[in-house]
Amino acid sequence: MWAAGARRPGLVLAALAALGLALEVLVARRRRPVREVLFFPSRPSCTEALLAEAVSPDDTPGPCPCPLPRGDCAFSRLLRHLLSARRSLELCLFAFSSPQLGRAVRLLHRRGVRVRVVTDAQYMALKGSQIGLLRHAGIQVRHDQESGFMHHKFAIVDRKMLITGSLNWTTEAIQNNRENILIMEDAEYVQPFLEEFERIWEIYDPHKYMFFSKENK
Amino acid sequence: MWAAGARRPGLVLAALAALGLALEVLVARRRRPVREVLFFPSRPSCTEALLAEAVSPDDTPGPCPCPLPRGDCAFSRLLRHLLSARRSLELCLFAFSSPQLGRAVRLLHRRGVRVRVVTDAQYMALKGSQIGLLRHAGIQVRHDQESGFMHHKFAIVDRKMLITGSLNWTTEAIQNNRENILIMEDAEYVQPFLEEFERIWEIYDPHKYMFFSKENK
Numbered sequence: 001m002w003a004a005g006a007r008r009p010g011l012v013l014a015a016l017a018a019l020g021l022a023l024e025v026l027v028a029r030r031r032r033p034v035r036e037v038l039f040f041p042s043r044p045s046c047t048e049a050l051l052a053e054a055v056s057p058d059d060t061p062g063p064c065p066c067p068l069p070r071g072d073c074a075f076s077r078l079l080r081h082l083l084s085a086r087r088s089l090e091l092c093l094f095a096f097s098s099p100q101l102g103r104a105v106r107l108l109h110r111r112g113v114r115v116r117v118v119t120d121a122q123y124m125a126l127k128g129s130q131i132g133l134l135r136h137a138g139i140q141v142r143h144d145q146e147s148g149f150m151h152h153k154f155a156i157v158d159r160k161m162l163i164t165g166s167l168n169w170t171t172e173a174i175q176n177n178r179e180n181i182l183i184m185e186d187a188e189y190v191q192p193f194l195e196e197f198e199r200i201w202e203i204y205d206p207h208k209y210m211f212f213s214k215e216n217k
Numbered sequence: 218m219w220a221a222g223a224r225r226p227g228l229v230l231a232a233l234a235a236l237g238l239a240l241e242v243l244v245a246r247r248r249r250p251v252r253e254v255l256f257f258p259s260r261p262s263c264t265e266a267l268l269a270e271a272v273s274p275d276d277t278p279g280p281c282p283c284p285l286p287r288g289d290c291a292f293s294r295l296l297r298h299l300l301s302a303r304r305s306l307e308l309c310l311f312a313f314s315s316p317q318l319g320r321a322v323r324l325l326h327r328r329g330v331r332v333r334v335v336t337d338a339q340y341m342a343l344k345g346s347q348i349g350l351l352r353h354a355g356i357q358v359r360h361d362q363e364s365g366f367m368h369h370k371f372a373i374v375d376r377k378m379l380i381t382g383s384l385n386w387t388t389e390a391i392q393n394n395r396e397n398i399l400i401m402e403d404a405e406y407v408q409p410f411l412e413e414f415e416r417i418w419e420i421y422d423p424h425k426y427m428f429f430s431k432e433n434k
Binding site: 035037039041094144146147148149150151152153154164165166167172173175176177178179180182184186188189192193200 | 252258368371384393396397403406
């Protein structure tokens with residue numbers, strides 16, 4: 001073949017150019033994985049437009065009358081990634097009381113996304129918790145029965161994007177605490193969290209609930 | 218050159234083999250970055266050997282008389298990564314009361330590692346907190362003066378390895394809670410955390426302390 005190449009260098013060069021072009025198309029098609037770090041506190045911001053867009057992507061929402069500023073911030077970025085879910089959403093959350101995040105999760109459920117929630121038994125009953133509203137909407141929720149806390153704070157979107165960090169899903173944490181979130185699509189990080197979710201989901205199967213309080217353990 | 222290759226295919230093959238070998242050596246030299254996910258609770262384990270090895274790497278430590286099991290577990294892996302620090306350690310921790318992790322950090326400080334700690338003002342004063350012992354050992358500690366929590370739980374080893382997750386550095390969290398830690402050397406994740414540490418370190422400069430309690434804010 002090299003001998004043939006030596007005789008017809010034009011042909012070889014054309015073949016190489018075609019190969020280069022094909023590689024370029026392949027690389028362009030393979031979107032760069034999301035790798036993002038968000039820090040909080042995030043300034044309060046209006047998220048109505050984001051939520052409205054998620055309900056009906058084709059309609060242009062009217063302006064929201066609330067006085068909060070619009071635009072990009074750590075919280076709006078978190079919400080946007082969450083609302084990108086199309087098929088599944090796994091949530092493993094110690095505390096979940098943010099009304100905006102609660103609305104987003106119920107919206108995804110209504111849109112047909114399979115939502116599963118794991119939470120801490122003690123914190124899910126606190127005032128302001130979103131867990132009751134999620135259950136009321138028909139979303140599957142399971143909780144621990146352990147003496148320690150179910151202290152994770154992670155979400156997995158469409159089994160490929162992991163959202164994890166120090167941030168509990170509460171307005172207090174979002175607006176007042178110093179917190180971090182990593183948003184990542186590296187399979188090496190996402191896969192162990194997916195497996196851990198499935199493991200916890202099975203351990204917290206309601207058929208295994210014993211109906212005694214943590215204080216008695 | 219191809220024409221020459223066609224005349225002396227043996228030479229071309231030898232050159233290709235040498236190139237392959239050189240590439241292989243280069244790849245082997247460039248150590249694969251650490252990418253690890255740890256889940257807790259971790260079983261209680263004896264970490265005396267790990268700590269003794271960190272004090273004098275050349276001595277073989279005698280067996281520890283405690284009844285705890287030895288061997289690999291999530292906590293021993295966390296400790297090992299922490300003890301790998303040679304030059305610097307940045308800690309940004311909401312709660313720090315684990316005596317074993319406290320010993321490890323003081324040991325690194327004695328070994329000449331530049332340790333800097335940022336913590337939450339309310340939690341650093343709680344019973345069992347390691348912060349007083351760190352300060353007593355001469356380690357620099359700075360804390361918030363904010364109404365929200367300094368809720369981060371991350372460490373940066375030698376400015377290249379990030380340890381972050383849901384885990385507060387308390388024995389309770391390590392042994393009883395469901396928690397996660399990511400250990401990563403990807404610059405895309407490490408760099409923003411380094412910058413955030415430096416930013417917070419400056420904000421919490423003691424010259425800026427106002428000496429009023431959070432309750433009055």
